[in-house]
Amino acid sequence: MTLNIHSVKKCYGTKNALNNFSAELTNGVYGLLGPNGSGKTTLINILVGLLEADGGEITYNGENVKKIRTQYIDKIGFLPQYPSFYKNFKAEQFLLYMCELKGIDKKFAHQRVDELLQMVNLSQERNKKIGSFSGGMKQRLGIAQAMLNDPEILILDEPTAGLDPVERVRFRNIISRLSENRIVLLATHIVSDIEYIANEVILLKEGKLVAQEKPQKLLKSIEGRVWQVEADETEMAEYVRNHIIGNVTFDNGKCNLRIISASKPSENAVSISPKLEDVFLDCFGEVNI
Amino acid sequence: MRLLRYEFRKLFCKKAVFICLALFLVINVYKISTLPERENITSYDEYFSGYDAVYDIVKGEMTEEKILFVVENYQELSALNEQNAFSNDPNENRFTRYDFGDYIVFMQFFNGMDYAYNYSTNMSGYINLAKENVDFFLERGNEYEASVNQQIVDIYGGRGISAYYDTYGFSEFFEYDFSSLLIILLLLLSLASSFTMESESGMDMLIKISKKGRQHTVMAKTGAFVLFGFFITVLFTAVDLIAFDIKFGLDGFFNPIYSIERYFTFTLNLSIFGYVMLSMVLKFIAFTVIGLFIMFCSSLFGSVVYSFGVGTFAVFGIILADGTTKLGASKFLALLNPLSLIANRYMLDTYSVVNIFDYPVLKIYVALIAMLIFAMVLIVGIMFAYSRRSIGTKKLSLKMFKLHTGGAVG
Incomplete structure (x- = not known):
């Protein structure tokens, strides 16, 4: 299965939200990374058919999705940003409602709901009202509803925002398990989520594709450009002015800076292994702490 | 579904x-x-029970017997009223125990039954007028007005009320x-x-x-x-x-x-x-x-x-x-x-x-x-x-x- 996005454009007034964006997605998890306002949500809304692109084309297995709209929608599972669902619905009831919306046969609906509730570890809470769910439980329920139609394309928009670390890990593991036979597009600005599970990372800036690479390759591209420097407060101000700073920690009156720089920023700078977050900062940089 | x-x-x-x-x-x-309650000229417990007792007799199909019962009682009490001869003393033969109470009760039933009994006659005046209008307008080629009058004949013709009921409650209900x-x-x-x-x-x-x-x-x-x-x-x-x-x-x-x-x-x-x-x-x-x-x-x-x-x-x-x-x-x-x-x-x-x-x-x-x-x-x-x-x-x-x-x- 291949989802091709060819030169897709979208403008809001004079602002280009997507500018000739192209990408090819096959099986696996794709991390869609970009700062706020980079066009991630716009791209997702176009992919799921909520927004009409101003130009370009999206094909699935070679066919224009506009021409196979119903079949294409049947293949999509979608979890939007910050869904709160219906507070007065119980989890099971909500999933059965979603089955009805998705046109899933009643005969299979109950079985599918059971399977998914088990998969997202909500079997015990199936008769609890969604209003009583934590953020993490809601997101797991969201994943379950997205999986009801056993989609070939699973699109998740900021699925881990607002989750505590335990829920985030749990959520990442679920996504990993789901990625075997489908395209999973995971839009986020939480880099660590992608670092662990993405097969490829799509970097988006101002509506344009910056890179589509495997995480290892991206990490390799920045090798030798991430430094650890120990500095006092005066020196720190100097570093902040002249470099992209990834992280700062304070220890016994001294501060340790993580610096992204093509050249060695100082004599005492030590080269360290890069993380995906460093790639993110390198691409979208201009960060002063 | x-x-x-x-x-x-x-x-x-x-x-x-x-x-x-x-x-x-x-x-x-x-x-x-x-x-607001129904306006009553008089109100005391026996008046209401008397009213109910008479209503139980007269309600339903309007028979000659019921009409005579109301008319005779009403005429008798009207005559007393005209002579200013109502007694203030309780009278066990009265439904409401008083002449005046019975007079008010029978006056109400008389008026109600009179409306029902004569509805058809009263309406026929309008219907006859409408029938005349149909001919009148047809002669003058005013088909619309003729249709209007014909519709009046169709709607109101053949109407009649054969039973009497106290419909005050419904009258209020519809308002x-x-x-x-x-x-x-x-x-x-x-x-x-x-x-x-x-x-x-x-x-x-x-x-x-x-x-x-x-x-x-x-x-x-x-x-x-x-x-x-x-x-x-x-x-x-x-x-x-x-x-x-x-x-x-x-x-x-x-x-x-x-x-x-x-x-x-x-x-x-x-x-x-x-x-x-x-x-x-x-x-x-x-x-x-x-x-x-x-x-x-x-x-x-x-x-x-x-x-x-x-x-x-x-x-x-x-x-x-x-x-x-x-x-x-x-x-x-x-x-x-x-x-x-x-x-x-x-x-x-x-x-x-x-x-x-x-x-x-x-x-x-x-x-x-x-x-x-x-x-x-x-x-x-x-x-x-x-x-x-x-x-x-x-x-x-x-x-x-x-x-x-x-x-x-x-």
Whole structure:
């Protein structure tokens, strides 16, 4: 299965939200990374058919999705940003409602709901009202509803925002398990989520594709450009002015800076292994702490 | 069908709706209980029991025996009245224990039975005049006026009242509109969020990308509302009937509607029960149009505050417009107001038609057709507005993101 996005454009007034964006997605998890306002949500809304692109084309297995709209929608599972669902619905009831919306046969609906509730570890809470769910439980329920139609394309928009670390890990593991036979597009600005599970990372800036690479390759591209420097407060101000700073920690009156720089920023700078977050900062940089 | 069930649950199976419904029913019953009692010239316990005793004798089919009973008693008491010979002492032979009490009781039954007995004779004067008019206008080639008069003959001809019942309770029942106001308020409270709830819960996007998302969902919501609207119309009508029966007594369900003196020239040949049912259906249609309008507002906006605000403004506009149109600004415009079907008695209590292509059409039919057209237009409008409101989701995401993080979104 291949989802091709060819030169897709979208403008809001004079602002280009997507500018000739192209990408090819096959099986696996794709991390869609970009700062706020980079066009991630716009791209997702176009992919799921909520927004009409101003130009370009999206094909699935070679066919224009506009021409196979119903079949294409049947293949999509979608979890939007910050869904709160219906507070007065119980989890099971909500999933059965979603089955009805998705046109899933009643005969299979109950079985599918059971399977998914088990998969997202909500079997015990199936008769609890969604209003009583934590953020993490809601997101797991969201994943379950997205999986009801056993989609070939699973699109998740900021699925881990607002989750505590335990829920985030749990959520990442679920996504990993789901990625075997489908395209999973995971839009986020939480880099660590992608670092662990993405097969490829799509970097988006101002509506344009910056890179589509495997995480290892991206990490390799920045090798030798991430430094650890120990500095006092005066020196720190100097570093902040002249470099992209990834992280700062304070220890016994001294501060340790993580610096992204093509050249060695100082004599005492030590080269360290890069993380995906460093790639993110390198691409979208201009960060002063 | 299952989608409709889910939509019904989403829209109406809420604590707030149950509480409002219960509260409004209580308020409605209280309001009926505080309606002014029937005006009585005299009132004491024996008077009322005497009235009931006589009513038990005379109610039902008007037989010669019953008529004689009322006429003889009334004449006897009238003669005493003329002679100023009423005794102030209790009299065990009187139904109310007093001459004066019996006189008032029999006067009421005499007048009521006189109206019923002579209805046909009194009406025949109008019918004969209408028949003459038909010939008169046909001779002069005025076919429209001839049709009008022919319609009067067709509607009012052959009418008669064969049974007597005290219909005061029904007369008051048909004048009562407060429950309709409560139903409109309930619709406003429950329907203002009918579509905004989807964007506010983040479900809008999921619904719109689902197979049965757009048109199916709109139809299911509309269907759920129609069911709820019908349920509350029937419920409030039933509660009104029970409360009025307790307060005033309702009798003569199957007597003709024109047996109520106020509806002497009522334009439809129905029983009282028939009019209760018709009025309920007409109100239900009016509530449907008003409800659809509120849903339309909800489909236009992303926030319940706006849809509730605009809906409330529109409902008050409708009420105000009904008042001004009744005052005579434009009687035709009043037909286009859903309230004309709620207070349908104003269109039905006298013969009144609209000239449509030189054919007299009863106003009630014009109003009914107008409301059905409005309902269709509103359903199409909701479908269009809801399907097109996709950009709103982007704005919502932005808004929600800002709420969560204080930033912008990608």
